[in-house]
Every structure is written in structure tokens, then in C-alpha cells.
Amino acid sequence: MKANLLLASALFVCAVPAFCDSSIVVSSPQASATVGVPFVLAATASPCSGQTVSAMGYSLDYGATAFVYAASINASVTAATGSHTLHVKSWGNLGAGCDTDVPIVVSASAPPGQYTDVTVSQPNNGAELVSGFTLAASGTQCDSQAIVAFGFSVDDSSQTTFAMGNSVNAPVSSPLGAHTLRVKSWGNQGAGCVTNVAINVVPSPVSQLPSNAIAVPSIQNLVNWQAGFDTGTGGGASSSGVTVLTASPSLSGSSREFYTTSANYGGERYDIQFGADTSTSNFLYDGWFYLTGSSANIANLEFDLYQTMANGQTVIFGFQCDSWLGTWDYTANAGTPAAFVDEWLPSTQTCNLNNWAQNSWHHVQIEYSHDANGNATYHSVWLDNVEQDLNITVPDAFALYWGPTLLTNFQVDGWTEGESTSTVYMDNLTVYRW
Template sequence: MRTLPCAFLILSTFALQSFASITVSSPANASEVSSPFALSANAPNCSSQNVAAMGYSLDDSTDTTIVNSTSVQALVTAAPGTHTLHVKAWGDHGAVCVSDIPVTIASLSSSPVVPSDAISVSGIQTLSNWQGVNDSGSGSGMSIGSTAITNSPSQSGHTRQFATTYADSGAERYFVSFGDDTEATNFLYDAWVYLNGSSSQIANLEMDMNQVMPNGQTVIFGVQCDGYSGTWDYTTNAGTPASPSDRWLHSKASCNVRNWTINSWHHVQISYSRDNSGNVTYKSVWVDNDRQDLNATVPSAFALGWAPALLTNFQVDGLGAKGSPVIYLDNLRVYRW
């Protein structure tokens, strides 16, 4: 992308302006979002002309960010309050099309708070060591999966695609190690998830993180959007670290991934912490800046014999006899402190 002053766009004052040919998938018109928010738009033509470039600006800014493409994917930063996002397309013979999208940026107080000295690992979805395996703990169903980097749909240009084929409500667990830190006790999982029409085949979407503590035990920070119960669930160890019994508990927070808007990016943020014994406090979850508090503390330490590691799981549970859902993950970042 490049950002240019309005002088570059002088011809727009002489060209016909339209918006009918611009499709803005995200953000929704008049929606409340957190900053940064995802912009996803395309325009194959503008006033019967082939589109040569697209771009966007905010409010009365004299700067427009431009890409030489028929689509634009970006993260847009804005201060809290009401704004107008101007999504633009330029035809190859001078036509100009504009779609104005009003958005409200939620106040910072409703967003997760991360200390300035927190450590963050970004772009986790781009790591090359992602693997997939059928999750036998989800029942008798079977699954196979594949994962690869794609540039569409995408915010960063490096989205990870997960394509799962299942039978009898099988589940595929995708996972990757992204470092090691035995000392951190607070975490924020921060990711963008894109669903298409195949999301109707997804029962649960699970987003976990595992950490090995100084005593060698592994803490499982397990969180899933449970489409069966319509709740956010969290993991507990109902046994002991040496003789564990991994269970899901329902929270009072609502969630069903099949109700999420399709063909759109969704911002998912989950905060939790642990103590030195591996008791996990599940704090809050945000989806598109809608905060729900979990407020639950449970034991979640397991004696797995792992070497020091930080690992994240992204699990897709199938719904029904068979299906092939596809889901996308971008800008995956984990903060720790």
C-alpha cells in the first residue's frame, strides 16, 4: 500500500462519483468496532470501467491509502468516536467511485488492557510448523485437514486457511509452537477469524494456548465457542496433574459460531491468567468489541512431561454426518506479561 495526499486525486473532482460497484464486506454499515478494525472491499468495475486501483481514507483526511488492485484489505486505526470511512475505486479511464461507511470506534475502556512492557508474538499464523491431527478426544468421528497460507481473503496478505473434512462430527486440531516462556502469568489471545458459508458445518471453534510452567507441568488455557450449548466454554482439570481429567465447563457468556456473519472478518480476543499452581482465571472474551466476562478460576495444570513451550491450538469441530468447512485465521498475536 501507499499513502498519497489529495493532490494525487484532483481528477476526482471532475469525475463521476458512484458507489454501486463497490462491495464492502467489512466493516458493516453503521457498526461499532474496535481499533484497529478490518477493512475488506472489492470493486471489479467502476462506472462500466475496469478498476485500476482502490483505496480508502478516513473522515476529512487529505491522505488516501491506495492499492493497485480490484480489492483492498487493511487494518484501519482510528480514535474512539464516530467516523466516516471513504472506500474508493478508480476506473482505468478516470471514473471515480466512492462508498461512505459510517463507523463508531468503541472507547478504549471496553478494549483489553495490555501493559506497555508486555511481550507480544505477532503473525503466528504465518509460522511454517503448523500441523493438524484428528482430535480423538472429541468422540468417535474422524477428520482430515490441510492448512496453507493464502492472500485471499486476507488482512495481512498472509492468512492461514484451514480446510477440514470430517465424518460423524469429527474434529481436526491444528497447532503450532511459537516459543517458550515459563515465567509469564498473564495472556491475551488476539486474532481475526473469517468464515464463509461452510460455517454452517462447524459445531465448535476452539482457540487454546498451552504453557509449560517452571515446575514442568503444562497449563492448558482452553476456550471454545460451543455451538451445541450456545456458550463460551473453558477447560478445567477435574482430576490432578498426575492423573488428569480434562473437562469443558459452560460459562454464562453466549456464543455460536454459526451465528457469526459470513464473508466477514471477526476480531476475537481472549484474556486469562494463572497462578504458580496452574489455577487459571478465565477473564473476558471479545468478539468484534462485544465484551463478555467469564470470571472463572479453575485448576488446569497437567503433568504431560513437555519441555518448555508456548503452543496454540485452533480446532474445528464438525457438525453432523459429514462436511468440509473452511475457515481463515489472520493477524494472530499473543501478548504475555
């Protein structure tokens, strides 16, 4: 169904400029500009109808659409001389389509556009970020010259950070607020190119915690972690797991290793009880996770939290990065607390473990809360300082007849029909509650 929506969306045009979609920002060419042959199309897209952008495209007049599976376009476009309408399009990860139109005049006497094939893979245009976020960009050409260096600055700062070569992967510090991240590249004969990315720098979730928040740090170091097969991963599936403390790799000097063997897409659950508070109702889950080359065998990672409430029912905050769908998923009770039906639902925010760098630490933070009846609200998730807002409220109370409990569950689901193994490390896991 999504594929059909995508194809259908490629055909629509924005006939009246007043109704063009503001989620698409075309920085080149400007509306009604006279451009040369070829001209440069540079555009970025923020969420389309509330959906994370998974692809963009463009066409001239009623011609064929060229696609780019990213949230930005930087292309050299050849067109016949004369007046044209450039249709710039984007598609959300659940099939929504957006479009904006740019009227242009192509002239043989106008100079050709300065083309660069620089792609900024992180951050996306319009992203909400915590300072210290990662810039990842690469390219081979700047104005037809081979790129030999990159640089970046925030807004019009005179301080540019440089990186030799045809790519850059670096942390970026920035004050709070809306800014323009200027990604610069230089050719081997002196040409200079700039790709701009609009960003909004937001506070760290930890910095926004109330003064009465209670922190349980270093949960990975607790000694009573249990491992067990999750029967909910399907008939015929199987798994086994071992978890131990290790000094390497580690951020704190002591991380927890999870070694999982899975067959037929089986999932292994690792859990630990770390408290017995029934009165608090707001939580921030904050941990670091290291993926090895074996992450190719992992379909999903779950970061779950269970709390027994004052009424004796248990609220389950189930949350996972789902590589099957490419989304962050959350759990809800589709039944009643007594006759519960636990189900996974996809959010509109994207997550795919295939996009997580291997042999690297990744920072995962999740904020959620519940009311007295166990209606859970999933507020936001931060992955490597990139904020994604959910603000979804669902019933999540279960009559499990547990005593007072605070428990976290980390689960590794296999991604192969045959037997496979994977290793993941956890460090600095802290759960805040208030």
C-alpha cells in the first residue's frame, strides 16, 4: 500500500503557489530566477504531514520524476531554454506526499550553476538537536573540482572547523535556538561550496529534570540480571543469552555485555529489578549502547520499563527500534487491565539499526509518563543527541499481580531464520523518576 501511495504522490503538482508545502525549502534556484544550463537544484525537506521524510524528488513541468532517498537534494539539472515549473517533492515514511513549485526561466546566456554533490547525512534539515550532535557529510565534487577538504560553522561565525579529505564526521557545539549549520567544501583548485542545514538546538533532557528527580545510576552493574527467551517472538523461534560485566569496550570502566544466540527471529529478554517505587509517574531512560559488526543479525532492540502503580496494576512502557518497519515502536494494551492484549504500534518517527554505526557507542534517551489509571504517554526519544517527538498517549496498564516493582528489560531480537549470534554492550544506564 505504501508503494502505491508513493507512486501516486509522484504525480501530483502544486498548481497554486499559495498552497505549496512549506515543509520543503528550495535554496536554489529562487522562484522566478533566470538560470543557466545546467542549473543547480538544492532543497531540503522537514516532516511531510507529520511523517519523517524518507525520499525526495523533482520534475520539470509534467516530466518524469527523479528520486533521491534522502531528506535533501543537491543535483545538477539540464533543461531546454524557456519558462518551466520545477516541482520539488517529498514523501513521508508512511506514504504522505508533499510538493512545492518553483517557476524558473532557463537561458543559454545565463552562467551554469555551481554544482556540488555534497550530501549531509546528519543532521536532517529542521532537526531538533542537543549540542554535541554529530555532523556527517561527504562528497566528491565542488564546482567540478575534486573535494579535498571540508569545514563547518554555525550561522555566520568566523570560526570554521576544518577536516581534510572528502568527508567529515565530527561533533558540533552550538548555543540553544534556531541556527543555520553551514557545511563547507573546497575543491583542489580553490573552488568553495556551501550546503546549509537549518537546525534547532534544544536543551538536554537531563538538564530539564526537576530538582526532586531520583536517579538510579549504573544499572548495568547490578548483579541480578536475568536472561530468558521471549515467547512472544513467535512459534518456532528460539534464543538463548549470556550477560556479563566487562571492562572493554566501556565508557565508565564497567559495561555489560549481552551475547545472544537466536534462530527463526527469536528474541532474548534481559531484565533487572532496580526499585519498588509505586508513587512516581514520570521517567527518563538514559543509556549508552555499543553495536559490533554482529548488529547485522539484530532486527530490534527493546528498551522497556515496568512499574507497579499504587493501584496494584503494572504499567509497561515498551519501546523499541524496529528495523523491520524502520520506526520507533511502542506498546499499548488493546484490551483491559484484567483481559489485556499487549500490542506493538509503530510511531511516525524513524529508527533502523542498520543506520547505527558499528563499533561505536550510541546514546539512547526516552521520556515517558503515566496517569493514575496507567495511561502511558511516550513523549520523546533522543538518539545520539537528535530529538524525535512522539507525544502519544495509550492505555498501558496490566493486572499482573506483581508486588511493588521497578524493572527494566533490554531485549535483542534476531533477524535471521537460521541460527545467528550478536553482541551488544550497555553502559551508564540511568533511570530518572519523579
